[in-house]
Amino acid sequence: MDDNDSLWLVIRVILVGSFRLLLLLLELRIGIALLQLAHCLLTLPLRRAERARMFLDLLETTMKQGRPLEETLISLAHSRDESMGLKFHVLAAWLETGLSLEEALARVPGFLPPQVTTMLNAGKQMGNVAKVLPACRQLLKDSISQIRGAQSYLVIMTFVIAPLGCFVMELMMVFVVPKFKDVFAGLGLSSGTALMGFVAANSSKIMLVQAVVMLLVWLAALIYVGGPRVTAWFPILERLHYRLPWRRRRMQRDFSTMLAVLLDAGVPEAAALTLAADCTANSVFRRRAARAVESLRQGMKLPDAVQLLDDAGEFRWRLRNAVAAPGGFFRALAGWHESLDARAFQQEQAAAHVITTALVGWAGLFVAVIAIAAFAPLASMINNLALW
Secondary structure: OHHHHHHHHHHHHHHHHHHHHHHHHHHHHHHHHHHHHHHHHHOOHHHHHHHHHHHHHHHHHHHHOOOHHHHHHHHHHHHHOOOOHHHHHHHHHHOOOOOOOOHHHHEEEEEHHHHHHHHHHHHHHOOOOHHHHHHHHHHHHHHHHHHHHOOHHHHHHHHHHHHHHHHHHHHHHHHHHHEEEEEHHHOOOOOOOOOHHHHHHHHHHHHHHHHHHHHHHOOOOOHHHHHHHHHOOOOHHHHHHHHOHHHHHHHHHHHHHHHHHHHHHHOOOHHHHHHHHHOOOOOHHHHHHHHHHHHOOOOOOOHHHHHHHOOOHHHHHHHHHHHHHHOOOHHHHHOOOOHHHHHHHHHHHHHHHHHHHHHHHHHHHHHHHHHHHHHHHHHHHHHHHHHH
């Protein structure tokens, strides 16, 4: 080999090594990007809540200092502070056109959760926004519970186990099963085990079930990440949310909190029921509240009318006691609100663990079937060859 051939060989080795290193770096970059995307999606509800919490703190500070809300928000936007996000600057732009805070919030629906926006509007109507801020902050704590319920299974099940199951099944049907059939045919043996035959005959059905599980997990992830926006696109989700016990308890907590605040502020009972139901941002709760308002107009007392909003009857009993209790409705119902929040958190975590266990169990069963179907023919082959 002359010097030119050696030089070209060295250059080719360097080029091949550089290309492989580039591919490795690209794969690492893609993996890091996917992890960052998963982290971004998982923490999206928490970041929404943090942005809303900062806005509420700003409102409270501004009101304590006696400054105008709209002017303060506009001046903060002019300081180019990016901690509140892009939508805050859009909100300030609408305020600069002369709109009030309520009208500007209506023009930027994604800036705050719809429940918080409705609560702030209710506080504006009764002339004291500061009274509704504790209820707004209580609602924002729910995102922490959602993070704890989702982090145990959302990322792993959505981005790893569910797609990997379909890939492994397709890989086995294309490469593994035909090779086993050829080997058994060449040795003059039967075509493997019964499980192998079952998997081969029903591979399309097994993959269909796995694909359905994957799509359901992806749908749940979409609803979780999309938040209120997805609920607005698909109103049927409001009925689903009302059927979930932890969601319903939080709706009862928000409704009861706002109803107590409004009643203590002297708002008429019918108007208080309507405003409090709007703060739940749920059409089912609004319809039930409308029936309760109609019952009030027919002469029914408030504790009896709210029975339409609580199938268990506990709210009617507590509201009846709150009417006679000193210190107002909010103070009398504070213990019940904390109890509702605690029970909702417990039910949500229990549901998350049940879902996690079910998905892990299904994944384990799927992997076990694939593993047994793949290795059982080897054992059968060894046994048959030993008999020879």
